Amino acid sequence: LREVPDKIDLMDVSPKQIVSVAASLIPFLEHDDANRALMGSNMQRQAVPLLCPEAPLVATGMEMEAAKYSGQTLFAKNAGVVTSVTSSQIVITGHNSDKDSYPLMKFVRTNQGTCINQRSTVNIGDRVEPGQVLVDSSATEQGELALGQNVLCAFMSWGGYNFEDAIIISNRLVEKDKFTSIHIEKHEVxxxxxxxxxxxxxxxxxxxxxxxxxxxxxxxxxxxxxxxxxxxxxxxxxxxxxxxxxxxxxxxxxxxxx
CATH class of the missing domain: 2.40.50.150 (RNA polymerase II, Rpb2 subunit, wall domain)
Structure with a gap:
């Protein structure tokens, strides 16, 4: 978008405001066909959290912001030392012996039937600073949104087995649960x-x-x-x-x- 500077009264805080959060997570978005970009952003909204989340190697810089405002990660409010780490709680003691407690969600069912399971990224004795990542969730790694896996892909024909939407994956991906996800179902009688x-x-x-x-x-x-x-x-x-x-x-x- 080009315009004479003296005719501009307002501007966006960020150029990424032109597109949605999901679209801003697509690398090299400006080089993609509009229909494919729309499909990619919709598929990200439909993604389910994996058993072993892995942050993307190719990123846009919005992954940390998307994870931060998802409400599933925790950041240190004050500086201090980690004095207690359990599966359900993290305790940080500050300089004045003030203690900050951070409860963790364990195997909580979402409205979509997926599983929220927060994991600590710090250990006892670690010194933390304000804003430091304390907890990863089911779809984050080190505070970054992690919806998929970094895998080696090949675009080729393979005996017709990958016709149209079919995808061939290796045994290693299956054995290592790379794309395994946990779902929680609720039944009432x-x-x-x-x-x-x-x-x-x-x-x-x-x-x-x-x-x-x-x-x-x-x-x-x-x-x-x-x-x-x-x-x-x-x-x-x-x-x-x-x-x-x-x-x-x-x-x-x-x-x-x-």
Whole structure:
């Protein structure tokens, strides 16, 4: 944008204000096609935090600012010495023996079902200055936004296996969990009073084998720490049903087995 200086009354604080935060994180944005830049900025908003975040080697300088104002990183308010570091809290003692406590979020579920897990970047005995990074989150490394991984890419055809949107990755990326992410799902169940009687949360579910109920506790709820697979029972619940007309076969079975 060019204009005669004496005709300019107002100006942006930064040239990056022309584009959004997501677009300002794309390196060499001015050389990209507009449609591809739009796609890139949208994909960054859809990114999920990885198990092992890695800050980008090629950056624009906005990564620190984006992470800072995301609310998921913590910075030292005052100078001091780190006197305590646990998985849930950092304590820094200042020059006047004043203590600053910084609580950490551990495995908190987001609205998108992803996981926020803050990790300390300092150790006991470290001296910190105001504004220094104390905590990294699920999508930051050393205070910088880290949405992906630094991998070696090749743009080529590979026997048709990477046709259109398909991507081929190496075994090493899988084995080292480079693109593994943690998701937290929340399931709720209600026991209501019906016209035929109250519903009941119980482990005693009719016509269900013991193998399917092995991970439920005595109240009928899945135990903490249980590993579940698709279609596994999480909560046992029975609902009263009205009597229906039985077939001859069902009447015989009921007469025999009760």
């Amino acid at each position: 209600e026991a209501r009073d019906t016209k035929l009687g109250p519903e009941e949360i119980t482990r005693d579910i009719p016509n269900v084998g013991e193998e399917s109920l092995r991970e439920l506790d005595e109240t009928g709820i899945i135990r903490i720490g249980a590993k579940v697979d698709p279609d596994d029972i999480l909560v046992g619940k029975i609902t009263p049903k009205g009597e229906t007309e039985l077939s001859a076969e069902e009447k015989l079975l009921r007469a025999i087995f009760g």
